[in-house]
Amino acid sequence: MKLKLILPLLLFVVLVGFLGKGLFLNPREVPSPLIGKPAPTFEAPVLGDSSKTFYTEEMKGKVWLLNMWASWCVACREEHPLLVEMRKHDIPLYGLAYKDVETNALAVLESMGDPYITTANDADGTIGIDYGVYGVPETYVIDKKGIIRYKQIGPITPEALRDTILPLLKELAV
């Protein structure tokens, strides 16, 4: 008989729990269906030297990070110093200039430092569509077999780097 009185209260508490959790979720974060799937292959001109071409095929057998960015993206500027720092620690970081004007993108790399081994140029955003990019910056961790293992939506935070990306890279490098 007591249970009957307490039951509505319990249900209410559960509901509040769900709603409370909902308050702290990020609705803009759309989980990528590409995790665990092969990274879309592409070839694109290298930023700053369009006579060269970047091929994802050449990355087979390597663990690498693909960072989608643009000079017009404010959050990318925020992320940039951390990327430069990552590069100093020999993290294999490749860039993809997403829908950018080549000279603008190069100017950013000139003034803020170039953290990328190579930057591919995706001027019309078609590579971005293949990767399901909906807002830069986004960063993909791709393993030796070319499988996407992780996607960072938005800027890489020091926490995400320390707690997720670095342990993952260590695991994948074996």
Place this chain on the structure above:
Amino acid sequence: MIRNLSLVLLLAFATSSFANEIVTDSHIDARLRQLSTELRCLVCQNSTLADSDAPLAQDLRREIRKLMEAGKTDEEIVAYLVERYGDFVTFRPPVNASTALLWFGPFIMLIIGAITLVIVLKKRAAILTSEENAS
């Protein structure tokens, strides 16, 4: 003479193919308009791909047009987008394990409500009859 004839033929061919293109184009326009109202723009998430002016929405419309011109069906195009952006890109979520509660939850609630109602009514009826018997 032969030259003239071939020129005429060429022109005829050119105009006819041009006319064809216009017909298929307006057909594709209509399909694009229809399909893009069922797809979500991932930048401004509560508007459809048709309503959104976000650069990504423009790119996606361009991509959808390309696929339509390549002869893909609407289903294939939706599958193409879901592959990249997940089920979130469609406004009608598919029925699968993770959306089962979304689809069937309301019916479960309805059934629970109906059962509760029947139990309560039966109890009430029992109380009433027992009171009648007592008086």
